[in-house]
Amino acid sequence: MAVKGLTPQLAERGKIKIGVKGEMTTSQGGKQFSQPRKLDHFQITTLQRDAAGRLLPDTALMARLKPEGGKITEIPVRLLYDDVDLNFQTRYACYRGNRCWCSGDGEAAQRLAGQNGKYQEVPCSCERIDPYYNGQDRCKILGTLQVLIEGTDRIGGVHKFRTTSWNTVNAILSSLALVKTITGGPLAGIPLWMVLSPKTVTVPTSGQVRRIGVR
Secondary structure (H helix, E strand, C coil), X not given: CCCCCCCCCCEEEEEEEXXXXXXXXXXXXXXXXXEXXXXXXXXXXXXXXXXXXXXXXXXXXXXXXXXXCCCECEEEEEECCCCHHHHEEEEEXXXXXXXXXXXXXXXXXXXXXXXXXXXXXXXXXXXXXXXXXXXXCCXXXXXXXXXXXXXXXXXXXXEEEEXXXXXXXXXXXXXXXXXXXXXXXXXXXXXXXXEEEEEEEECCCCCCEEEEXXX
16 A cells, blocks of 8 residues: 555755856845856766855766766766656746745746745736846746766765756756657656757846756
């Protein structure tokens, strides 16, 4: 007998990142913060942090993936499930400070109501998802991909890649849908490659050009 609706989840043993914390800067209001810095390669980390709060790179695993050294732009991976949504969870999320104020799926959301710490259901999405919304509590899409990396020295844990880029979320979902179509349904256990494929996009609100893309 098993608990109905309970999905097995392996523990997270590390992260796959294409951005890191930059140097500390001070805002006009006198608040110190770390400006994120984009990378042109993958960095695989442990869950341990240094004194500055930065995740420590998994140098041993990265050396196994690329023995000759250099930048890692492709990672051999396998997925855990045949269901796209279980491999790659997506949602809309709005943060106020460090707390998730609202989280939804595009139809309904759970939003923090008042000061009692309780959430209530509201329609999703709202004006905060608009790219021209100027408030500090802008809503973003969040995607979390969990994979097994080939070459790890032990089994039983997954590495997770998180992104707030709509283009990256769309690229990963499209890739998973394509693989599922080719195989006739199966996704779990198939040898795949996670590829950093830079793409130039223009931020509509500022005109800033960025290079992003994972598939």
